[in-house]
Amino acid sequence: MDKFQTVIMPKTGWFDIDLKEVWRYRDLISLFVKRNFVSKYKQTILGPLWAVIQPLLTTVVFTVVFGSLAGLSADGVPPFLFYLSGNVAWTYFSACLTQTASTFTSNAGILGKVYFPRVVMPISTVLTNLIAFAIQFVMFLVFWIYYYAKGEVQIDKLVLLLPVLILQMALLSLGTGIIVSALTTKYRDLQMLVGFGVQLWMYATPVAYDIGIIPEKYMGIYMLNPMTSVINIFRKAFLGLGDFEPGYCLLSLGITLIILVVGIILFNRVEKTFMDTV
Amino acid sequence: MDNLAIKFDHICKEYRLGSIGGGTLRGDLQSWFAKMRGKEDPNSKLADAGRVPAGSERFLALDDVCFEVKQGETLGIIGHNGAGKSTLLKLLSRVTAPTKGTISYNGRIASMLEVGTGFHPELTGRENVYMNGAILGMSKAEISRKFDEIVSFAEMERFIDTPVKRYSSGMYVKLAFAVAAHLDSEIMVMDEVLAVGDMKFQQKCLGKMGDASQYEGRTVLYVSHNMNTIRQLCSRCIVLDHGKMVFDGDTETAIEIYSDSRKNMEYHYDFTKIPRGIEKNIKLEFLSMDVLRDRNVPIRTGDVVEVRLKCRANSDFDNMKLRFSIIAADDTIAGTMFLNEGLAAKTGDELELHLGLDTEHLAPGWYRFDLFSFESNDFGLQECYDRVAGAPILEIEKRTEKDLEWLPQWWGHAQFPDVRLYSVH
Numbered sequence: 001m002d003k004f005q006t007v008i009m010p011k012t013g014w015f016d017i018d019l020k021e022v023w024r025y026r027d028l029i030s031l032f033v034k035r036n037f038v039s040k041y042k043q044t045i046l047g048p049l050w051a052v053i054q055p056l057l058t059t060v061v062f063t064v065v066f067g068s069l070a071g072l073s074a075d076g077v078p079p080f081l082f083y084l085s086g087n088v089a090w091t092y093f094s095a096c097l098t099q100t101a102s103t104f105t106s107n108a109g110i111l112g113k114v115y116f117p118r119v120v121m122p123i124s125t126v127l128t129n130l131i132a133f134a135i136q137f138v139m140f141l142v143f144w145i146y147y148y149a150k151g152e153v154q155i156d157k158l159v160l161l162l163p164v165l166i167l168q169m170a171l172l173s174l175g176t177g178i179i180v181s182a183l184t185t186k187y188r189d190l191q192m193l194v195g196f197g198v199q200l201w202m203y204a205t206p207v208a209y210d211i212g213i214i215p216e217k218y219m220g221i222y223m224l225n226p227m228t229s230v231i232n233i234f235r236k237a238f239l240g241l242g243d244f245e246p247g248y249c250l251l252s253l254g255i256t257l258i259i260l261v262v263g264i265i266l267f268n269r270v271e272k273t274f275m276d277t278v
Numbered sequence: 279m280d281n282l283a284i285k286f287d288h289i290c291k292e293y294r295l296g297s298i299g300g301g302t303l304r305g306d307l308q309s310w311f312a313k314m315r316g317k318e319d320p321n322s323k324l325a326d327a328g329r330v331p332a333g334s335e336r337f338l339a340l341d342d343v344c345f346e347v348k349q350g351e352t353l354g355i356i357g358h359n360g361a362g363k364s365t366l367l368k369l370l371s372r373v374t375a376p377t378k379g380t381i382s383y384n385g386r387i388a389s390m391l392e393v394g395t396g397f398h399p400e401l402t403g404r405e406n407v408y409m410n411g412a413i414l415g416m417s418k419a420e421i422s423r424k425f426d427e428i429v430s431f432a433e434m435e436r437f438i439d440t441p442v443k444r445y446s447s448g449m450y451v452k453l454a455f456a457v458a459a460h461l462d463s464e465i466m467v468m469d470e471v472l473a474v475g476d477m478k479f480q481q482k483c484l485g486k487m488g489d490a491s492q493y494e495g496r497t498v499l500y501v502s503h504n505m506n507t508i509r510q511l512c513s514r515c516i517v518l519d520h521g522k523m524v525f526d527g528d529t530e531t532a533i534e535i536y537s538d539s540r541k542n543m544e545y546h547y548d549f550t551k552i553p554r555g556i557e558k559n560i561k562l563e564f565l566s567m568d569v570l571r572d573r574n575v576p577i578r579t580g581d582v583v584e585v586r587l588k589c590r591a592n593s594d595f596d597n598m599k600l601r602f603s604i605i606a607a608d609d610t611i612a613g614t615m616f617l618n619e620g621l622a623a624k625t626g627d628e629l630e631l632h633l634g635l636d637t638e639h640l641a642p643g644w645y646r647f648d649l650f651s652f653e654s655n656d657f658g659l660q661e662c663y664d665r666v667a668g669a670p671i672l673e674i675e676k677r678t679e680k681d682l683e684w685l686p687q688w689w690g691h692a693q694f695p696d697v698r699l700y701s702v703h
Binding site: 004006007008009024028031039110111114115273275276 | 282294370371372378379380384387401408409
């Protein structure tokens with residue numbers, strides 16, 4: 001006799017993210033993005049400039065350590081730009097991953113008191129970092145234009161793939177992040193592992209070196225890392241470096257999707273009751 | 279107005295006792311592995327009690343709770359600590375999901391669980407107001423329209439652009455309440471929110487919640503340990519006890535059940551078993567009392583209830599008086615009756631008094647009587663000798679069925695003679 005608008009039930013299916021509901025909460029997403037961004041730089045003097053300083057300094061360190069001291073090849077392009085390109089992309093990915101991974105635990109206060117679709121949190125994290133990425137990317141472009149004017153780098157038509165690359169990084173970090181966050185509500189061990197794991201992952205990705213140093217026989221295993229292809233295409237697009245292999249690109253997209261789906265399934269499982277275990 | 283707003287259908291919520299984490303990965307893998315092989319789960323509740331690890335004991339915070347709330351109703355939820363009140367509100371606010379059963383509701387829910395619904399400390403009051411609105415699913419434009427009203431209700435004009443981490447707890451709760459109360463939600467869920475605010479603000483909040491249900495047709499669920507605010511606000515109450523719902527009905531009865539003060543009317547009372555403490559000198563000791571009345575005839579306001587009181591003189595006296603304090607269901611004293619004829623007796627005498635208790639001015643309701651024996655001196659001071667509490671208990675009904683239902687929270691416990699009408703011009 002009575003029709004109710006909302007029904008709360010103990011468990012949901014394996015795979016239901018109510019996208020319509022998420023869309024209704026878009027104002028909240030934008031507010032969260034603003035909140036994350038604003039509160040991060042509150043009471044700092046340099047403010048969002050920090051977003052630029054971090055990758056810049058890392059790049060300088062890489063250039064000195066890997067480029068000059070270790071003598072790893074940058075394959076003919078200016079080493080500074082080579083490391084910067086890898087860093088800018090990697091910074092976005094790793095920031096998204098580590099922050100999504102701690103979504104539940106770091107926001108337990110607000111999540112314990114009010115309801116909104118839980119997936120709003122990781123989505124807004126990914127978007128917040130997109131702003132930081134935009135700033136860093138502009139910085140990268142400034143340097144890039146400088147070297148381009150000097151004729152030391154060349155552009156490739158793969159540049160058109162840039163939105164796809166960004167989306168893939170966002171989805172991959174979202175997927176990995178929510179897998180970790182879903183598991184950290186119960187097993188805090190993963191929290192310890194994340195910071196360290198991201199570091200290791202970076203060395204499994206051609207950020208600080210060129211892919212050319214990987215022996216051919218390990219290539220199959222090496223390319224299982226979806227970030228490898230992303231960084232490669234990014235470098236190919238802006239620096240004209242290396243080769244573009246569509247097969248590896250599709251493989252990396254496929255792995256990204258699998259991780260995302262697994263992430264959503266796990267997230268669904270814990271979403272409703274994680275407050276009891278967090 | 280008869281639309282249902284909320285329906286709880288056989289809700290259970292199970293928690294695990296002891297610590298969570300650490301060793302549970304092993305436990306989880308064990309359970310999973312056992313399930314895979316089709317064997318009994320070594321960690322299940324049904325397993326041999328001796329083998330269940332200490333950390334995995336289960337606890338039902340809510341046990342098969344069913345109730346319905348109509349739109350526009352103000353429902354109070356009372357119960358002792360650990361009865362499951364907060365769990366119930368948490369389930370309704372969708373902070374966590376039930377283990378069994380379904381909850382259905384219409385409209386949006388504005389909830390205030392504990393202080394400061396999800397305020398972010400770094401943001402200013404203004405930004406938090408917008409964020410809270412967005413959490414409820416409101417758009418920016420909707421919030422902007424209500425913004426000034428919220429700020430003036432919270433009396434926070436000066437501080438609205440200060441980060442909330444610098445607020446006092448009173449300011450915090452004021453703003454949080456103002457937001458929850460003013461946003462366009464069909465259901466308001468309030469948990470112990472008023473404990474922090476000062477008296478004036480508490481009254482303002484209660485008024486606001488009352489208005490919200492009466493004039494705006496919003497449904498209010500209110501949890502508190504303060505029975506006065508429950509009385510003031512709620513038209514209906516449910517009582518929870520150890521996760522079970524023990525009562526659902528009118529507020530007064532609910533409070534009686536909660537405070538465990540309700541006892542049934544009896545017809546014979548034995549006072550000899552009642553410990554009297556180290557009373558110095560009980561000159562007149564009460565022994566027993568019988569209510570001389572047919573059990574099937576209800577007592578109505580105006581009836582004289584006849585009782586037989588037996589007592590014993592432990593020493594000589596010649597001007598002993600009796601006093602009956604009448605205590606209403608909410609533990610307030612409704613009034614007092616005296617037996618002013620002085621009694622006289624010699625040591626060892628047993629007296630049997632036949633008395634009439636006139637209920638002329640007692641409003642319909644439930645009362646217990648405390649008995650005192652005392653002597654008064656020439657200066658109007660009294661010396662008490664014996665005291666027994668809680669006898670008799672009378673349930674007094676309306677004079678006639680047509681009379682109004684008596685509302686003690688607003689009308690008190692005494693029904694005075696009707697106003698005399700001399701003339702109408």
